[in-house]
Amino acid sequence: MARMPSAERRTQLTEAAIRAMTRDGVARTTTRSIAAEAGVSLSVVHYCFDSKQALLEAVIEAITAHYVTVVREAIRPKATLRETVRAGFQAYWDHVCAQPGEHMLTYELTQYALRRPGFEHLARRQYAIYRDTYEELVRELVRDTGLRPRVPVAVLAGYLAAMTDGLTLGLLALGDEGAAAELLDLVTAQVEGMMGP
Structure with a gap:
């Protein structure tokens, strides 16, 4: 996985979250599904968003x-x-x-x-x-x-x-x-x- 500036990574994850939530709903979207949507590891999501x-x-x-x-x-x-x-x-x-x-x-x-x-x-x-x-x-x-x-x-x-x-x-x-x-x-x-x- 290529290193990316933190702000750029947050944008990537936010857009992935929008796609996942639009498709699956807010309640059913997990950090794991957002990571999969973005093509990153789960730890990257937790690193970029503390909650x-x-x-x-x-x-x-x-x-x-x-x-x-x-x-x-x-x-x-x-x-x-x-x-x-x-x-x-x-x-x-x-x-x-x-x-x-x-x-x-x-x-x-x-x-x-x-x-x-x-x-x-x-x-x-x-x-x-x-x-x-x-x-x-x-x-x-x-x-x-x-x-x-x-x-x-x-x-x-x-x-x-x-x-x-x-x-x-x-x-x-x-x-x-x-x-x-x-x-x-x-x-x-x-x-x-x-x-x-």
Whole structure:
């Protein structure tokens, strides 16, 4: 096995954990199965992650980073605020449709953490990452457009996190990708209204 910098090895193991958990579920995924998925010895997993909590937190952060990168690229300023916002929502939605297992895993991670004593902070951290990410994206949008939101940025970020959470769960449960366009148009109009004139 080739030596690899610690940060790179953690990334490799985190991505292997995401694949294994997406396939087998959080509860059934073991450090042994993650090691097998990554093609490393079990001791490497234990060396890189001192606890299951640390591994799950890395998984949560990595999954969020996957779609934040896609959305951030999509919301580069367009001709209008509406086009910019809609492009961000569409990029996220496309990611959900392309990676439903990964998004399903986020809900499973939340439930897993909430049901395990001592792991509850992971669920709180997960949703704080969502809210903080939206707040960062909104602040970037405000900076790039010069608009002043009609509601506090933190409130708008919380709304966006809750709204996309509900839309995502709806898609995963109902499987109706076609219903997305009208919903995304509606949410885009709402966000545009909250962003001010």
